[in-house]
């Protein structure tokens with residue numbers, strides 16, 4: 395699939411000029427597929443992920459229709475979380491910066507009501523918010539969506555997962571039936587289909603074109619300067635953008651795995667290197683910590699990652715292009731498994747010209763470089779893994795079982811079962827993951843208490 399420029403679309407000149415000043419020249423795949431329908435006023439269901447450019451896809455649609463002279467709510471964007479709502483509002487403001495006097499307001503739960511009420515009195519054209527709070531405002535009468543033209547459900551699958559179904563239904567009841575509804579979701583379970591059926595009219599479905607290898611993997615390519623500094627910065631940006639719970643970064647040499655892991659740890663990420671130099675015991679430990687979510691990023695060579703048996707990788711990043719296209723496909727095939735949508739990001743430099751051509755032929759597609767996320771993201775703190783691992787100096791040989799460990803941790807009820815993660819019992823050792831915020835308490839309880847009537851050495855690793 396070749397890339398399409400925004401100039402192919404029927405967009406207002408000031409929007410087009412702004413896109414070009416933002417260096418958005420070519421549409422991302424989801425934009426190229428959805429925008430023609432969105433601009434034609436159709437209801438659209440789009441399969442998309444954060445980072446796919448979905449915000450601009452619906453953002454351009456609603457901005458194109460906006461009449462700034464009329465100060466009433468013309469578009470409502472519903473998001474699962476405040477973070478996403480803030481992100482969406484920020485991107486909409488960027489896209490709208492050549493339209494004078496556009497008022498974009500965020501209305502999210504957890505924020506003071508009073509400030510929202512007084513902002514609403516000044517009026518707004520576009521509202522971005524979380525379903526609970528929006529429903530609240532509608533019930534109070536502080537928000538009026540009678541003149542709404544566009545309703546956007548962003549990350550609809552996550553909103554349903556978070557229990558917003560009834561709020562969504564209630565909100566829709568307040569909106570005019572003659573509206574355009576756009577639904578963005580990473581997955582399409584039955585619940586999404588049923589919500590689409592209730593809320594949308596003859597929706598068009600768009601999915602990003604698959605590579606010939608795997609439909610559930612969204613591939614991104616980024617051109618970087620030569621040298622480690624540019625690559626490391628790109629990796630940080632991608633990690634901050636995607637915030638993966640579990641990611642693997644592939645390197646071509648052992649030395650690189652060490653260097654990249656060190657650099658990421660230095661920046662505050664929960665990362666470790668996995669390479670052939672590790673002793674078996676250390677390797678097991680790395681695997682356990684990655685599987686139990688105490689480490690979110692593994693930096694690995696192809697060989698070392700071979701035995702990695704993990705279904706839930708959110709993101710695979712190629713720090714360097716693989717030497718061979720088959721290895722590339724093998725690497726990225728570790729994400730997007732078990733019915734989940736995966737993301738694969740590949741860095742390349744001008745030096746990789748030939749390898750990129752070979753890869754493009756192999757994947758049967760034109761590979762276009764995308765812009766890296768904005769370097770503003772570097773100001774954000776690195777995401778720490780949710781869990782911490784405790785190592786217990788006893789295992790199967792001492793007849794320890796997972797239930798004993800869980801029981802010891804949750805006795806006294808100051809630690810709940812939910813705060814305890816995976817438990818691995820090996821021959822001489824056991825590992826248990828606990829939520830990072832109770833790790834000290836867990837360590838103390840395990841250290842002071844007894845398991846099977848005896849004390850074991852326990853430490854945080």
Ligand code: AMP
Pocket residue numbers: 417418419420421422425443444445446447448449450485764765767768
């Ligand atoms: P989103 O998936 O909407 O969160 O967008 C991901 C990132 O891609 C954002 O930082 C956008 O600013 C950027 N972006 C969106 N569309 C394009 C495009 N066509 N060209 C370059 N960057 C884009």
